[in-house]
Amino acid sequence: MKKIEVYDPAMCCPTGVCGPSVDPKLVQFAADLEWLKGKGVQVERYNLAQQPDKFANCKPVTEAMALAGDLCLPLILADGEIMSRNSYPSRDDLASMAGIESE
Numbered sequence: 001m002k003k004i005e006v007y008d009p010a011m012c013c014p015t016g017v018c019g020p021s022v023d024p025k026l027v028q029f030a031a032d033l034e035w036l037k038g039k040g041v042q043v044e045r046y047n048l049a050q051q052p053d054k055f056a057n058c059k060p061v062t063e064a065m066a067l068a069g070d071l072c073l074p075l076i077l078a079d080g081e082i083m084s085r086n087s088y089p090s091r092d093d094l095a096s097m098a099g100i101e102s103e
Contacts, residue, residue, distance in 0.1 A: 002078045002098050003042040006033070007061050009073040010049035025088055032091040041098045048073065 033043050046054040048070065055061050060082050064072045068085075076084035078097040083089075095102035 001041055001100070003044070003080075004033075004036060004094065004098055005058075005077040005080075006043070006045040007055060007058070007073060007075040007077070008045065008047045009070050011047055012049075028091075029088040032094055035091060036094055036098055036100075039095075039098070039100050041100065 033045065037043050048055055055065065058077075058080075060077060060080060061075055064075055064082060064085060072085045074084075074086070074088060075082055076089060076094075076097065083097045084093070089097070092102045
């Protein structure tokens with residue numbers, strides 16, 4: 001099974017699911033990541049505001065950000081390879097990236 005890493009833009013909290021006006025896409029994406037974890041997929045999520053070192057220490061991320069700045073975020077990596085940029089993928093797309101069946 002693949003390792004999925006999410007490199008989020010700067011947000012107020014690790015998932016962006018806080019505050020008075022929560023983006024429904026972030027709520028769904030957080031639920032989809034939990035679903036992946038429940039399927040045994042290793043999932044790591046990093047927030048630019050809280051974990052800039054994770055961004056700086058990942059070559060594909062630093063290369064993407066050198067070209068597009070933080071406009072490329074979020075970046076979704078599967079086993080270190082960029083699979084998605086600038087949008088949050090659907091559950092079906094995440095399942096495909098992780099090499100599992102979606103339900």
